[in-house]
Amino acid sequence: MSYSLGTLEELPKDYVQSLADLSLAPLWPALRTVLPHDFPTRSTKPFAWRYKQIRSHLMRAGELTPIEKAERRVLVLCNPGLGLDKLIATPTIYAGLQLILPGETAEAHRHTPSAIRFVIEGDGGYTIVNGEKCPMEKGDLILTPSGTWHEHWHAGKNPVVWLDALDLPVIYALEHSYVIEGKRQAANNAPDRSQTAYRRAGLVPYGSLGKRREDYPLIRFPWREVRQSLVDLASGSGAKDPVHLAYVNPETGAECLPILGFSAQLLRPGEEVAPPRRSSSSILHVIEGRGVSEIDGTTIEWDESDTVAIPTHAQVRHRNTGDKPVFVFHVDDAPLHRKLGVYEEH
Numbered sequence: 136m137s138y139s140l141g142t143l144e145e146l147p148k149d150y151v152q153s154l155a156d157l158s159l160a161p162l163w164p165a166l167r168t169v170l171p172h173d174f175p176t177r178s179t180k181p182f183a184w185r186y187k188q189i190r191s192h193l194m195r196a197g198e199l200t201p202i203e204k205a206e207r208r209v210l211v212l213c214n215p216g217l218g219l220d221k222l223i224a225t226p227t228i229y230a231g232l233q234l235i236l237p238g239e240t241a242e243a244h245r246h247t248p249s250a251i252r253f254v255i256e257g258d259g260g261y262t263i264v265n266g267e268k269c270p271m272e273k274g275d276l277i278l279t280p281s282g283t284w285h286e287h288w289h290a291g292k293n294p295v296v297w298l299d300a301l302d303l304p305v306i307y308a309l310e311h312s313y314v315i316e317g318k319r320q321a322a323n324n325a326p327d328r329s330q331t332a333y334r335r336a337g338l339v340p341y342g343s344l345g346k347r348r349e350d351y352p353l354i355r356f357p358w359r360e361v362r363q364s365l366v367d368l369a370s371g372s373g374a375k376d377p378v379h380l381a382y383v384n385p386e387t388g389a390e391c392l393p394i395l396g397f398s399a400q401l402l403r404p405g406e407e408v409a410p411p412r413r414s415s416s417s418i419l420h421v422i423e424g425r426g427v428s429e430i431d432g433t434t435i436e437w438d439e440s441d442t443v444a445i446p447t448h449a450q451v452r453h454r455n456t457g458d459k460p461v462f463v464f465h466v467d468d469a470p471l472h473r474k475l476g477v478y479e480e481h
């Protein structure tokens with residue numbers, strides 16, 4: 136049975152005021168706003184941030200604002216449906232493009248939100264995470280989980296740019312977002328653990344068996360190896376099988392961070408994929424190639440290094456319009472939805 140609910144206007148003004156004076160509000164006039172029938176209200180817009188348009192502005196930030204004045208030199212991808220002041224790409228995903236110039240350092244800190252870097256361009260950058268030195272090459276994924284010390288360095292010759300994604304909107308909503316500044320970390324020059332302890336899928340250090348699992352054993356996922364895995368998966372599967380790999384914790388097999396999930400997908404030339412509607416929101420970042428997405432009826436063309444916002448429950452199609460494979464990187468909040476027991480596909 137569906138009633139038409141009472142409005143604020145129907146109530147005596149002095150009554151509404153007397154409630155407000157006691158910091159009270161009637162639920163019924165607002166109930167359909169917070170709990171609409173059958174389908175959630177979404178303010179997030181399908182939207183593409185185009186690297187070709189952004190890059191010069193990012194370089195200008197490099198001229199205008201020295202790193203010491205920025206702490207992190209970032210242009211934030213603000214979803215136009217959610218406003219510039221919120222600093223969010225989707226309800227749960229903060230995303231930004233960060234620039235570091237040759238010789239610069241972004242000093243060590245640790246914070247409650249978890250972050251990742253996904254490298255867009257430049258050589259010679261590296262991030263140190265709890266003492267582990269992680270080289271940054273195009274397409275590399277580097278995790279800086281909640282509470283881990285991290286700092287960025289640049290020993291190369293050209294600007295280094297990467298995509299940052301954080302669960303900041305969630306941690307901020309919890310009123311739990313803060314940072315602690317620290318001293319520079321002593322990084323050893325050993326290869327990162329993607330090259331040693333976790334060199335190959337299916338192999339983990341023997342001593343890790345039967346122990347309390349280390350939270351974040353693998354911090355860097357080199358693109359060279361992820362890309363090859365996608366190419367090999369494509370060649371070993373049927374022409375219609377999805378070529379989509381999730382980044383996981385090699386010791387638990389679970390998503391590598393608690394709130395945000397990461398995956399990489401290959402679209403063959405001409406291929407179109409139509410995933411189910413998912414309750415999670417996401418961003419898609421184009422590593423190689425070009426194509427087009429239909430998101431809730433909005434057509435969005437994309438090219439290398441562009442980033443696209445996808446609202447919750449969106450009807451989505453992605454198509455490779457070029458003659459080479461497309462490689463995309465996805466960030467979504469499905470791990471959070473699953474933990475909360477609210478994840479839906481339909």
Ligand code: 1HN
Nearest residue numbers: 207209231250285299301303
């Ligand atoms: C942060 O710590 C970094 O460490 C980048 O590079 C972007 C945005 C909001 C809060 C913390 C970084 C960030 C951030």
